[in-house]
Amino acid sequence: MLVHHAYVISLRVRHPEWPSAWIAASLELQPKVSRSVGEPRFASDGRHLGINRESFCTFDIGPKELGWFTEGMARLLGTLGPREAAIQEIRKTGGVVELFVGVFVDVKASTGFVMEPDLLADLARLGVQLSVEIY
Numbered sequence: 123m124l125v126h127h128a129y130v131i132s133l134r135v136r137h138p139e140w141p142s143a144w145i146a147a148s149l150e151l152q153p154k155v156s157r158s159v160g161e162p163r164f165a166s167d168g169r170h171l172g173i174n175r176e177s178f179c180t181f182d183i184g185p186k187e188l189g190w191f192t193e194g195m196a197r198l199l200g201t202l203g204p205r206e207a208a209i210q211e212i213r214k215t216g217g218v219v220e221l222f223v224g225v226f227v228d229v230k231a232s233t234g235f236v237m238e239p240d241l242l243a244d245l246a247r248l249g250v251q252l253s254v255e256i257y
Contacts, residue, residue, distance in 0.1 A: 127227040129191035131198055133181040134253075137217035142177045145217070148208040153179040180222075191223050191254075192235050199244050206248055213249045220251035227256055 132154070135145050142156035156179045157163070163171040184198050198221070202209065209219050227233045233256060245252055 127225055127233055128186055128188050129194060129223055129225045130182075130186040131184045131191065131194060131224075132222045133183050133202070134220050134222050135177075135179045135181075135212060135217060137177045137212060137215070138175075139216065140177055140212070142179050145177060145179045145212065146181075148211065149181070149205050150208075151181045151183075151205075154182050155180040186226075190235065191225055192237055192241065195221065195223070196241055196244075199241070199248070202248055202250065209248055209250065218251065219249065220253050221245070223252070223254045225254065225256045 133149075133151070135149070137145055137159070139159060140148075141158040142153060143158070146153050146156065157174050157177065159174050159177045161174050163174055165171055183201060184194060187194055212219055225233060235254075
């Protein structure tokens with residue numbers, strides 16, 4: 123089968139109270155992007171945009187790969203299993219945890235995907251939302 127697309131998966135966390143450093147420490151992951159609730163926000167040109175209303179972290183949990191993202195998700199969910207208690211604590215205290223998938227499609231191809239029930243059950247058990255964007 124000729125593959126016409128690639129994907130990248132990251133973990134994104136938002137929390138109304140925890141600083142981004144707490145989120146990163148609880149998950150034992152190094153964020154690629156982070157901001158903390160209550161800190162000032164600035165535009166790229168230096169303009170003040172206000173104060174962060176919540177903390178936000180993005181964690182790279184896998185490299186960009188060719189193929190079907192659903193196959194890569196099963197492998198990456200295995201890396202989140204040991205972090206289940208931390209994920210549940212984040213959720214219990216008002217936070218949101220999601221897997222963000224970027225799918226990059228060849229302009230000449232279309233794409234779709236099927237998620238197996240076991241994979242959906244694993245996401246639900248962990249309490250992780252799924253966000254998919256197709257580019």
